[in-house]
Amino acid sequence: MAAGPPTAVLALRGICVRGRERPRLEDVDLSLGPGERVALLGASGAGKSTLLAVANGLLAPAAGTVLWEGQAPARSRRGRRRQQARIGTLWQDLRLIEELTVQQNLNAARLARWGWPRALLNLLLPLDTDACAAALRAMDLDPALLEQPVTALSGGQRQRVAMARLLRQEPTLLLADEPLASLDPRLAGELLALLLAQAAAPRALLLSLHRPDLLDGFDRAVGLKDGRVLFDGPVGQVSEALLADLYGGTPPCETP
Amino acid sequence: MRDTLKPAAPLLMLLPALVLVPLAVLLPPLLHGGGWELIGSFALAAVTPSLDPVVLASLLKGLGVTVGMALLGWAGSLVLGLLLGVASSRTVWRTLTGSGVPAELIRRLLALPRAIHELIWGLLLLQLVGLQPAVAVLAIALPFGALVARVLSDLLDALPTTGLEALRAAGAPAPAALLTALGPALLPGVLSYGGYRLECALRSATLLGVFGLGGLGTDLKLTLQSLQFHELWSGLWLLLAVMLALEAGISLLRRRWLVPGRFVLARRGVGERSREMLLALAALLPLCALVGRGLGVDPAALLNWQPLPGLGGGDWATTAALPWPRLVGGTLLLTVLAACLAVGLAPLLLLVVAPVGWARQGLRLLWALGRLWPPPLTALLLLFVLQPGVITAALALGFHNLGVLGRLLLESVDATDPAAEEAMACGGSGPRLALLYGRFSALARPYLAYGAYRADVILRESVVVGLVGATGLGSQLLESLSSFAWDQLLALVAVYALLTLAGEDLSDRARHRWLRAA
Numbered sequence: 001m002a003a004g005p006p007t008a009v010l011a012l013r014g015i016c017v018r019g020r021e022r023p024r025l026e027d028v029d030l031s032l033g034p035g036e037r038v039a040l041l042g043a044s045g046a047g048k049s050t051l052l053a054v055a056n057g058l059l060a061p062a063a064g065t066v067l068w069e070g071q072a073p074a075r076s077r078r079g080r081r082r083q084q085a086r087i088g089t090l091w092q093d094l095r096l097i098e099e100l101t102v103q104q105n106l107n108a109a110r111l112a113r114w115g116w117p118r119a120l121l122n123l124l125l126p127l128d129t130d131a132c133a134a135a136l137r138a139m140d141l142d143p144a145l146l147e148q149p150v151t152a153l154s155g156g157q158r159q160r161v162a163m164a165r166l167l168r169q170e171p172t173l174l175l176a177d178e179p180l181a182s183l184d185p186r187l188a189g190e191l192l193a194l195l196l197a198q199a200a201a202p203r204a205l206l207l208s209l210h211r212p213d214l215l216d217g218f219d220r221a222v223g224l225k226d227g228r229v230l231f232d233g234p235v236g237q238v239s240e241a242l243l244a245d246l247y248g249g250t251p252p253c254e255t256p
Numbered sequence: 257m258r259d260t261l262k263p264a265a266p267l268l269m270l271l272p273a274l275v276l277v278p279l280a281v282l283l284p285p286l287l288h289g290g291g292w293e294l295i296g297s298f299a300l301a302a303v304t305p306s307l308d309p310v311v312l313a314s315l316l317k318g319l320g321v322t323v324g325m326a327l328l329g330w331a332g333s334l335v336l337g338l339l340l341g342v343a344s345s346r347t348v349w350r351t352l353t354g355s356g357v358p359a360e361l362i363r364r365l366l367a368l369p370r371a372i373h374e375l376i377w378g379l380l381l382l383q384l385v386g387l388q389p390a391v392a393v394l395a396i397a398l399p400f401g402a403l404v405a406r407v408l409s410d411l412l413d414a415l416p417t418t419g420l421e422a423l424r425a426a427g428a429p430a431p432a433a434l435l436t437a438l439g440p441a442l443l444p445g446v447l448s449y450g451g452y453r454l455e456c457a458l459r460s461a462t463l464l465g466v467f468g469l470g471g472l473g474t475d476l477k478l479t480l481q482s483l484q485f486h487e488l489w490s491g492l493w494l495l496l497a498v499m500l501a502l503e504a505g506i507s508l509l510r511r512r513w514l515v516p517g518r519f520v521l522a523r524r525g526v527g528e529r530s531r532e533m534l535l536a537l538a539a540l541l542p543l544c545a546l547v548g549r550g551l552g553v554d555p556a557a558l559l560n561w562q563p564l565p566g567l568g569g570g571d572w573a574t575t576a577a578l579p580w581p582r583l584v585g586g587t588l589l590l591t592v593l594a595a596c597l598a599v600g601l602a603p604l605l606l607l608v609v610a611p612v613g614w615a616r617q618g619l620r621l622l623w624a625l626g627r628l629w630p631p632p633l634t635a636l637l638l639l640f641v642l643q644p645g646v647i648t649a650a651l652a653l654g655f656h657n658l659g660v661l662g663r664l665l666l667e668s669v670d671a672t673d674p675a676a677e678e679a680m681a682c683g684g685s686g687p688r689l690a691l692l693y694g695r696f697s698a699l700a701r702p703y704l705a706y707g708a709y710r711a712d713v714i715l716r717e718s719v720v721v722g723l724v725g726a727t728g729l730g731s732q733l734l735e736s737l738s739s740f741a742w743d744q745l746l747a748l749v750a751v752y753a754l755l756t757l758a759g760e761d762l763s764d765r766a767r768h769r770w771l772r773a774a
Contacts, residue, residue, distance in 0.1 A: 057682065058678070058682055077611070081684045083684070084681070084682060084683060084684035085683060085684030086684075087684075089679065089682055089683070091675070091679055095675050095678075095679035097676055097693055097694065097697045097698075098698065099264065099265040099700065099701075100265070100693075104264060108680065108685075109683060111680065111684075111685040111690075112683055112684030112685050112686075113684075116689075119689050119692070119693075123263060123266060123267035124262070124263055169683055
């Protein structure tokens, strides 16, 4: 695919990332327009996590350009932080801060926009209770949980709190690295629906997935194999043959 | 909104740094015009140390003496600590005699030598047997031995006794059963803690030198007093090299033998390299004999006690008339100030330099200097520009302990999972807030628990800055010592010991609270 339009939320062009033995990504192009929901498919080691790390700025590619909302990574520290604040990542291990309450964790997503005084106050007082409660409600959680330490939550609740934190950040680009890998099928379906519902224009969603059976809510699918884009098109075009090719003949996952 | 303020973990870590506010108010009036040029030339001399071979040779000789004293004192403390530690273990007594009561008794007795700082031991022994190399060695070995004994017996009693009971039930004699069941499990903990004590012994040996017990400390003090800053820095850099090499060597051995870090003693496990560890321990014996010979340690000379002046008819009225509340208050204030400075500044400085990658290396160097530079010398240096008193002494003591705490904090920062900090930075938080939220959260409670332990050490240490004057018990103790007022001295040491024991109890409670809440 050629370069994305200038309004693309994320545009990657000719991305190469070198690995120890073979390239982890080679000449990858990918573009996400506002409101687009894209699923990233591929076997383990295909480069999905590497691609997401490039997309969220954690990893600088050896070659190629990254554009966030049409802008190259800013040179100044402040400008770069402003860009990062618009990229929300849902980590597979959630990365909640275990020692803090739910509300403090949610507010931690605001730190990029808050100054020191509020960042310190957040460790002392419950701040922005209404906004935090709204974020919890959007994830079907009881706002009464706000004062709980995150260690007191169940696994499903933690997952939802991490997603609520993502909302608090108000990103334009949502990235998620196999967020559903460790969940039971019913919960995975529920959470995916919540996440997809949040990805309305101008927000775009890029989510790496191990289960082609969950593709329904997405607009597009991108298939990676050995660090290269093998497929990029509407979800409807994902065929059994393509999946077999992506996963090298082995069944992509044990569908329950 | 809740009405109660409940500081969260990472904020708690910064609260002690609030001590800077009163200090900022109290410090300026203490400044006197005097010696800023002296401070300036002292700082400049850091990059222009003396390279005169005569100076270096004499400093190296002093360094050798200091290292030798540290090694012997440390080895002595290990032997003492092993014996006394076994003797104060409830498990051991229960296995041998069926009752744990004697262990409790010995444990309480050992609290006294532990409560008295090695400097007081050194100065008392100096009065008793005169100046000889063995004084510094003993001064280190006695209190350190009691400390090792406590840690060892705590370790021993925390071990599960099922293996031991099984051996006993199978008819093994008690001593053999104890050694077989508990020995291997104990070795890693003992070695880890023992390594840490060697670092402490080097610092103590330097400190004792400052008070005239020989070695590099004495040279450092003389060069400082005669304003020979270039020579002073030659000595400091040499000492720094030795200290860093020692610390690196110890952590290397610790990693090689897979033993847990400092104060994480609860983990058990049979060291795979037990034979290597035992060999290393066995090699210490001839080494110590050699060093002892080189230093001229003569155990027989320790028996020549000097007559004590006027211990019989003490002047107890004068002793009672000492301004006790002021002395105790001064000591406590000094302790609190120094502890808050050390505990609070380490995380604060790390936060301040967080955006600048190389600045962390600068902090590392500053902290290393803080660790090796004896607090009384910092205090003397501060006197060039500050008036004597509690605050000056607290700055000196705080700087030294900042070095100890800062190193520990940095080690723990490096050892914690970077995931949360990375996630914060990825979401656009600045490096400082990412560090505060992402890493300090997990570190806060163990760090504060260690800080509580350190506060107790600082209380014990407060005597070493007594020479600044007007710092409470420490100054009075040094004064009484120089006027041979034995009655006062006894009372002061007793009060010091009581305070330290109370402090130890308090800091133990605080520690357990912090760790339980975690």
